[in-house]
Amino acid sequence: MEHGQRMTDGRKRWLLLVGAAVWLGLPWLVFGNNYVLSTLILIGLYALVSTGMTLLMGYAGQISLGQAAFYGIGAYASAYLTAHAGWPSWLALAAGAVLAALVALVVGIPVFRLREHYLALATLGFGVIMFTFFKEWKEITGGLNGFFGIPPIRIAGVPLQSDLQFYYLVSLFVLAGLWFAHNIVRSRVGRALRAIHGSEVAASSLGVNIMKYKLQIFMLSAVYASIAGSLYAHYVTFINPDLFGIVPSIYFLIMVVIGGTASVWGGLIGAAVYVCLGEWLKAVVPLLLPNAGGEFEIVFFGLLLVVMLIYMPNGLTGVMQKRMRRFLEMGGRQEKQIAAVEGHKARSIGGERG
Amino acid sequence: MLVLRNVHVYHGHLHVLKGVSLQVDEGKIVTVVGANGAGKSTLLGTIAGVYAPTEGEILFEHKPLPYGKVEQIVEKGICLVPERRQIFDSLSVRDNLLLGAYRRHRRDGQEVKRDYERVLELFPKLQTMLDRPGGLLSGGEQQMLAIARGLMARPKLLLLDEPSLGLAPLVVKEVMGMLTQLCDQFQTAMILVEQNVRAALQTADEAYVLERGSIVVHGKAAELLADERVAEAYLGAAGRR
Amino acid sequence: MEAWSQFVQLLFSGLTVGSIYALVALGFVITYSVTGILNLAQGDFAMLGALFCITLVNNGVPFAAAIGLSMLAVMVVGGLFERLAIQPARRSPVAVLIIITIGASFVFRGIALLVWGTDPYALRPFTGHGALEVFGAVIQWQSVWAIVISLASFAALHLFFHRTYIGKAVAACVINPFAARLMGIDIRKMSLGAIAVSAGLGALAGIVIAPISGASYDMGMMIGLKAFIAAVVGGLTNAPAAIAGAFLVGLLESFAEGYLSSGYKEAISFGLLLLVLFFMPNGLFAKMTGKRV
Amino acid sequence: KTATSGGEDEIKIGAIFSASGGAAPLGKPEMETVKMLVEQWNKQGGIDGKKIKLIAYDDKSNQNEAVLSTKKLIEQDKVTAIIGGTISGNSLAMIPLIEKAGIPYISLAASKQIVNPSDGSSRHWTFKTAQGDNIVIQKLLGFLKEKGWTNVAWLNVANAYGTSGHEEFVHYAPEYGVKAVIEEEFEATVDDAKAMLTKVKKANPQAIIVWGTAQESAVVTKNIRQLGIEAPIVESHGIGTKSFIDLAGEAANGVWFPAGRILVADQLPDSDPQKETLLKYKEQFEKAYGYAPTTFGGHAWDAFHLLVNAIKEGGADQEKIRSALENTRKFIGISGVFHMSKDDHTGLDADSLVMVQIQDGKFVLAEQ
Amino acid sequence: MSAVLLEVEQLSKSFGGVQAVQNVSFHVKKEEIVAVIGPNGAGKTTLFNMISGIIPPTSGLVRFQGAMVSGKQPHELAMLGMTRTFQNLQLFSDMTVLENVMVGFHSRLKSGILSAGFRLPRTVKEERQAQKQAFSCLEQVGLAHLACKRAGTLPYGMQRLVEIARAAVSRPSLILLDEPMAGLNPQESKQLVDVLLAMREQGFTFLFVEHDMETVMAIADRIVVLDYGKKIAEGAPEEIARHPDVIKAYLGEEAV
Numbered sequence A: 001m002e003h004g005q006r007m008t009d010g011r012k013r014w015l016l017l018v019g020a021a022v023w024l025g026l027p028w029l030v031f032g033n034n035y036v037l038s039t040l041i042l043i044g045l046y047a048l049v050s051t052g053m054t055l056l057m058g059y060a061g062q063i064s065l066g067q068a069a070f071y072g073i074g075a076y077a078s079a080y081l082t083a084h085a086g087w088p089s090w091l092a093l094a095a096g097a098v099l100a101a102l103v104a105l106v107v108g109i110p111v112f113r114l115r116e117h118y119l120a121l122a123t124l125g126f127g128v129i130m131f132t133f134f135k136e137w138k139e140i141t142g143g144l145n146g147f148f149g150i151p152p153i154r155i156a157g158v159p160l161q162s163d164l165q166f167y168y169l170v171s172l173f174v175l176a177g178l179w180f181a182h183n184i185v186r187s188r189v190g191r192a193l194r195a196i197h198g199s200e201v202a203a204s205s206l207g208v209n210i211m212k213y214k215l216q217i218f219m220l221s222a223v224y225a226s227i228a229g230s231l232y233a234h235y236v237t238f239i240n241p242d243l244f245g246i247v248p249s250i251y252f253l254i255m256v257v258i259g260g261t262a263s264v265w266g267g268l269i270g271a272a273v274y275v276c277l278g279e280w281l282k283a284v285v286p287l288l289l290p291n292a293g294g295e296f297e298i299v300f301f302g303l304l305l306v307v308m309l310i311y312m313p314n315g316l317t318g319v320m321q322k323r324m325r326r327f328l329e330m331g332g333r334q335e336k337q338i339a340a341v342e343g344h345k346a347r348s349i350g351g352e353r354g
Numbered sequence B: 001m002l003v004l005r006n007v008h009v010y011h012g013h014l015h016v017l018k019g020v021s022l023q024v025d026e027g028k029i030v031t032v033v034g035a036n037g038a039g040k041s042t043l044l045g046t047i048a049g050v051y052a053p054t055e056g057e058i059l060f061e062h063k064p065l066p067y068g069k070v071e072q073i074v075e076k077g078i079c080l081v082p083e084r085r086q087i088f089d090s091l092s093v094r095d096n097l098l099l100g101a102y103r104r105h106r107r108d109g110q111e112v113k114r115d116y117e118r119v120l121e122l123f124p125k126l127q128t129m130l131d132r133p134g135g136l137l138s139g140g141e142q143q144m145l146a147i148a149r150g151l152m153a154r155p156k157l158l159l160l161d162e163p164s165l166g167l168a169p170l171v172v173k174e175v176m177g178m179l180t181q182l183c184d185q186f187q188t189a190m191i192l193v194e195q196n197v198r199a200a201l202q203t204a205d206e207a208y209v210l211e212r213g214s215i216v217v218h219g220k221a222a223e224l225l226a227d228e229r230v231a232e233a234y235l236g237a238a239g240r241r
Numbered sequence C: 001m002e003a004w005s006q007f008v009q010l011l012f013s014g015l016t017v018g019s020i021y022a023l024v025a026l027g028f029v030i031t032y033s034v035t036g037i038l039n040l041a042q043g044d045f046a047m048l049g050a051l052f053c054i055t056l057v058n059n060g061v062p063f064a065a066a067i068g069l070s071m072l073a074v075m076v077v078g079g080l081f082e083r084l085a086i087q088p089a090r091r092s093p094v095a096v097l098i099i100i101t102i103g104a105s106f107v108f109r110g111i112a113l114l115v116w117g118t119d120p121y122a123l124r125p126f127t128g129h130g131a132l133e134v135f136g137a138v139i140q141w142q143s144v145w146a147i148v149i150s151l152a153s154f155a156a157l158h159l160f161f162h163r164t165y166i167g168k169a170v171a172a173c174v175i176n177p178f179a180a181r182l183m184g185i186d187i188r189k190m191s192l193g194a195i196a197v198s199a200g201l202g203a204l205a206g207i208v209i210a211p212i213s214g215a216s217y218d219m220g221m222m223i224g225l226k227a228f229i230a231a232v233v234g235g236l237t238n239a240p241a242a243i244a245g246a247f248l249v250g251l252l253e254s255f256a257e258g259y260l261s262s263g264y265k266e267a268i269s270f271g272l273l274l275l276v277l278f279f280m281p282n283g284l285f286a287k288m289t290g291k292r293v
Numbered sequence D: 001k002t003a004t005s006g007g008e009d010e011i012k013i014g015a016i017f018s019a020s021g022g023a024a025p026l027g028k029p030e031m032e033t034v035k036m037l038v039e040q041w042n043k044q045g046g047i048d049g050k051k052i053k054l055i056a057y058d059d060k061s062n063q064n065e066a067v068l069s070t071k072k073l074i075e076q077d078k079v080t081a082i083i084g085g086t087i088s089g090n091s092l093a094m095i096p097l098i099e100k101a102g103i104p105y106i107s108l109a110a111s112k113q114i115v116n117p118s119d120g121s122s123r124h125w126t127f128k129t130a131q132g133d134n135i136v137i138q139k140l141l142g143f144l145k146e147k148g149w150t151n152v153a154w155l156n157v158a159n160a161y162g163t164s165g166h167e168e169f170v171h172y173a174p175e176y177g178v179k180a181v182i183e184e185e186f187e188a189t190v191d192d193a194k195a196m197l198t199k200v201k202k203a204n205p206q207a208i209i210v211w212g213t214a215q216e217s218a219v220v221t222k223n224i225r226q227l228g229i230e231a232p233i234v235e236s237h238g239i240g241t242k243s244f245i246d247l248a249g250e251a252a253n254g255v256w257f258p259a260g261r262i263l264v265a266d267q268l269p270d271s272d273p274q275k276e277t278l279l280k281y282k283e284q285f286e287k288a289y290g291y292a293p294t295t296f297g298g299h300a301w302d303a304f305h306l307l308v309n310a311i312k313e314g315g316a317d318q319e320k321i322r323s324a325l326e327n328t329r330k331f332i333g334i335s336g337v338f339h340m341s342k343d344d345h346t347g348l349d350a351d352s353l354v355m356v357q358i359q360d361g362k363f364v365l366a367e368q
Numbered sequence E: 001m002s003a004v005l006l007e008v009e010q011l012s013k014s015f016g017g018v019q020a021v022q023n024v025s026f027h028v029k030k031e032e033i034v035a036v037i038g039p040n041g042a043g044k045t046t047l048f049n050m051i052s053g054i055i056p057p058t059s060g061l062v063r064f065q066g067a068m069v070s071g072k073q074p075h076e077l078a079m080l081g082m083t084r085t086f087q088n089l090q091l092f093s094d095m096t097v098l099e100n101v102m103v104g105f106h107s108r109l110k111s112g113i114l115s116a117g118f119r120l121p122r123t124v125k126e127e128r129q130a131q132k133q134a135f136s137c138l139e140q141v142g143l144a145h146l147a148c149k150r151a152g153t154l155p156y157g158m159q160r161l162v163e164i165a166r167a168a169v170s171r172p173s174l175i176l177l178d179e180p181m182a183g184l185n186p187q188e189s190k191q192l193v194d195v196l197l198a199m200r201e202q203g204f205t206f207l208f209v210e211h212d213m214e215t216v217m218a219i220a221d222r223i224v225v226l227d228y229g230k231k232i233a234e235g236a237p238e239e240i241a242r243h244p245d246v247i248k249a250y251l252g253e254e255a256v
């Protein structure tokens, strides 16, 4: 057992290294094409948000339909504090993250008393309320006209202006975010979260403080989203409330589901597939139907989404995990059996009593 | 009326039933006993259509069953009272019972009503809680409800997966007695899976012992009850107390 | 007196909007209580219904026939949607099913865009342009239609769910599908029926609202969202509560807009709704759920 | 500086429209107009013998898409110039990238911020062809003053278009002696605005201004009449499509709004310098797509021709194209007659607009 | 040895009109095994739910290790050393058996979200310890070979054992077991009886509900009998077996 674990870790580390090398080398692979780079940057930013959400959904079993609000908090905090209050960008980013965490705490306390679809509704409501604030609090946010003139982020006084620099910055954040999430998942905290997912009564009678963990993970996901929002604001230098409404929240949800919540990689994979699929359709659809506008892209995107999820109900990571397991030789034969029966959904019955 | 020949069932890659053959005659109670994980629940599930066998055949009244098609099998008169009760939590006890007879409402509404009265007589405890959501009952009450709901279907073949689970000793005795009575009165055949091996053997006509997916012993229930090996393996040492 | 007439006006505005939400919300409830799925494409059924109906009417089909035909057409669309997208994914986690319905909603919207373009369309009211006057407030006949139709649909459904054994069986499907099958309930047929009926109701909602606000390919999103809120407030499995929820949402919006700020209308009505939920975490219309801890 | 790649015999023009999504009613005719024009020009041999290659993306009314598409046009497609940005928000998001890359750009959206930003950032490369809301509002206020309707109700749709109109209104209203007795907002997805309108009714204004685009404005317009409010209604140039009339029905009768001349092209006096151009566009567009052109398509027509003229002058040199654009004089377009200058990258004044009234389901040129 | 660990005083619970538990009082001493028996619906599970903090009592007190604990949350009680199993199994069915048991060790670990996220050395050490403990606990109940299986796929009887291991791994001072033998055949329950007795030797205390009278008689030091929510008898197994009220309400004439 112990031995198997160590071997697995070894292989995993190796895989991670290869991944990191590819990631760092990507800019050269794409010949410094800034358009591709900016696509990658966007993937990275979305990945941050959806990694936080993956933790929240996959490991704590809580759906959030208002995540874009935190993304917005980060973006507006950075925008306002750097452009109008003259703060250094890093401080503004940190302040945004703290603010997002605080908002998550304040919102989370009442919201997490609710369950299931009530919870979904409450997060949706939170999203709508925040959107209204972004829209109406014109002195701070510039209202629907948007917020202009956000300065670029600076490292040691040097502004990061090229896509290449930004790509590395975002990658760093994504890697750190994944590492952090990965550590949480395989710790006491991660187990507690999954336990909550499985049975709240049982978890709590084993000493898991359900409210505390739900709140903490909600705050964490808010911090992820907020950081991504701050980075986005500095990158594009113009933001407006439409970026942080309900529709973007739903897009984040789509990314998480495409990626699957079976592992912390789901967020990154989901974001990548989501963005690439969109870009790919943009290139392919006009070839198939030369006279069509963007509407065909929506039809195809919807169709692909449906088909993909029918065949991969656990998202891409769900499929990949099975392959990976085999590759990592984890747990030997027995593990294979588990993987094999996983498709068979054993309904947890008797969840009604405790 | 029910014949299984060389039935194999897999859960994923796990070979759970390895060539089980078994026979149930009209109006007879057959019991299947065996250790945890032997495959008893899987066996009942297969007959009821929850799982499909990969090999072998199952004949009911001389015709093969539509494997894996639960609804059609119910229509043919086979009813499973499953492991873990499977109550409809948020429906009232009354609705739970009436749903048991779902397939019969259209045909014989009057008879369903009579059965309903009769079932409640068998479990007077339920009578006092007809409007309570099923999920709020105590464990044992739910078990009674599950059995009663199975009876409401008035099947030709009743499959019972550990019906005595969580029932108080007095009630176990009543239930077992009731099963025998039912069998005599309506010619209902039954397969009874039980951990309470003694009670099962006392109730049943025939018995099978399932071990790791294969039938290892088969005989008259009374004979098995007397069999020393069985006593040792499944009844626990009698001397304890 | 003027304050009074404003109040009545707001009340009827709220009821009109609420009745539209109610029809779509009923669709949510039926789908959810049979299949356990939150169908976020529900609003698009309204869009399809409205646009079908407008096209038929513009092509000279008599009004009543057009309504019936377009409901039927949308029911077929709903049925196809169930067979092609929902049924194959039955075993998937809830979140995945929700996203599948969102994907379907993209498809519906995209197809509608191709067929009908981006321009909004108008439909004439069921019975003339006249209006009622009550205490100085004006109520369009179409609003009366909307309210009556939503209440009538509700009554029909209520009878179905509570007076027939099929109604019970329908509920059983989502509470415990496994046990439902053991009772001989064909949950696939139930699911098909439920989604088709929901689609029909959605279509009806769209047809009723088209004379009030026009119809365009992207109207489904907003109606769907509001109806979703209403259905959830009502507890999702409880048709009367969903209707009450829908009217509540409609009235909240109307009064928030009329007495407070229209810019903050959404935030205010949502805020109030959440406030209530926080004090009643099991929903506004909680009844015994059959869950013990 | 010249565009680096691209065959010698073609000129790449990039375009970004909101052909789907919320702003589709505006973006779709824009895209169709440009596609039609490119085809025409290429049939006639292109610009100075070089074919025009149009690379058009649909931003789906989404700001992110607009930014990404801009990047793609600049970095991957390496276009010579860009037109587009159907809505103000998207145009504003695109501008920082375009200014940095140094590419001639003509926006089709209205906000004043596009060419005169309040934060003073650079607009060296940016031009636009839609009448800025500052101009439209002034036209509208002039009209109100003339009619003597000085106590008005102001209602705008809650999006960038509506709020920006509101700001301009607040800014210019005192100059014209117009006062808002009540100011309200309505959602773009409104179904029933009666709740809001009860307040308007109470305020008893001399005229009601509804500032939005077709669908939502139609709902509000209908509701105003349904509530029995008799005050005259004045709306924005955003309702300038036939579907507004269909949707609002009876209630549309008598509504005034400022608009470009395309809506009433055939009613213009022959002396109008734009008349010929307008009628030609109208005929061609109707022939190609089967419906009447809109003012929005007109913005695209203008952008395309301004650019073509500048390219004729500047060739492939982007700085030359830019300065040619800036030196445009007396260009007769659909939205008006353009006079660009260093300080004015729109080049239109209030004369580019006329007041239109809807009478019996038709757009009628109001007396000047 | 004789210190009182748990004291229940005049505990009552009513659900609307249903008086599930009425004025029940009893106590459990250290290293004792106490059984609660009674007909179906007598209120046994409800009693357990109140003691373990899952539902608040309508009235009455619970004292644990000398401190008042009524009104405390289940997780607080777990931290104080009281865990339980459930009549209707509550396994984390998507987690492996080992992970299930490791969750049981939660109350013994300290690392929070930050130290876990940054994977501080302390966390690493704790993880190793948790894994070791959980594994040895599984060995004790004889399930070590199933450690990597997904808990939801285990047969019913084994799931019960996993629940018991999960409740025991943190070495709580009191474990509440709700029908631990349900779903085990006589031979298997006998093995479990041995495990429980051995654990008692190690200093565990048990309060359990059970319908299998053989087990109850074999291991209980004391028995509390409930009927219709009221305590109708309490005493040593032999006394209870002869108690006429108990025979009438619960055991039936030809009882054990």
Ligand SMILES: Nc1ncnc2c1ncn2[C@@H]1O[C@H](COP(=O)(O)OP(=O)(O)OP(=O)(O)O)[C@@H](O)[C@H]1O
Binding pocket: A341, A344, A346, B011, B012, B014, B016, B034, B035, B036, B037, B038, B039, B040, B041, B042, B043, B083, E153, E154, E155, E156, E157, E158, E183
């Ligand atoms: N859904 C499933 N997926 C994977 N394996 C399963 C599934 N259901 C049962 N098994 C496995 O099949 C074997 C037989 O299980 P089954 O439930 O039939 O046993 P059983 O005899 O009923 O046991 P018990 O007496 O504990 O109820 C076990 O090893 C179990 O782990």
Ligand SMILES: Nc1ncnc2c1ncn2[C@@H]1O[C@H](COP(=O)(O)OP(=O)(O)OP(=O)(O)O)[C@@H](O)[C@H]1O
Binding pocket: B136, B137, B138, B139, B140, B141, B166, C292, E015, E018, E019, E020, E038, E039, E040, E041, E042, E043, E044, E045, E046, E047, E087
């Ligand atoms: N939440 C609830 N609402 C209503 N009634 C309840 C609730 N919980 C329990 N009851 C009722 O209280 C009584 C006691 O239930 P409890 O589960 O404590 O019984 P029990 O002694 O554990 O029975 P069993 O041996 O069958 O498990 C039962 O009649 C049950 O129906």
Ligand SMILES: CC(C)C[C@H](N)C(=O)O
Binding pocket: D026, D086, D087, D088, D089, D108, D109, D110, D111, D130, D160, D161, D237, D238, D296
């Ligand atoms: C009237 C239109 C040209 C205005 C455009 N919708 C904008 O947002 O600027």
Ligand SMILES: [Mg+2]
Binding pocket: B040, B041, B042, B083, E155, E156
């Ligand atoms: Mg079993």
Ligand SMILES: [Mg+2]
Binding pocket: B138, B139, B140, E044, E045, E046, E087, E178
């Ligand atoms: Mg109990």
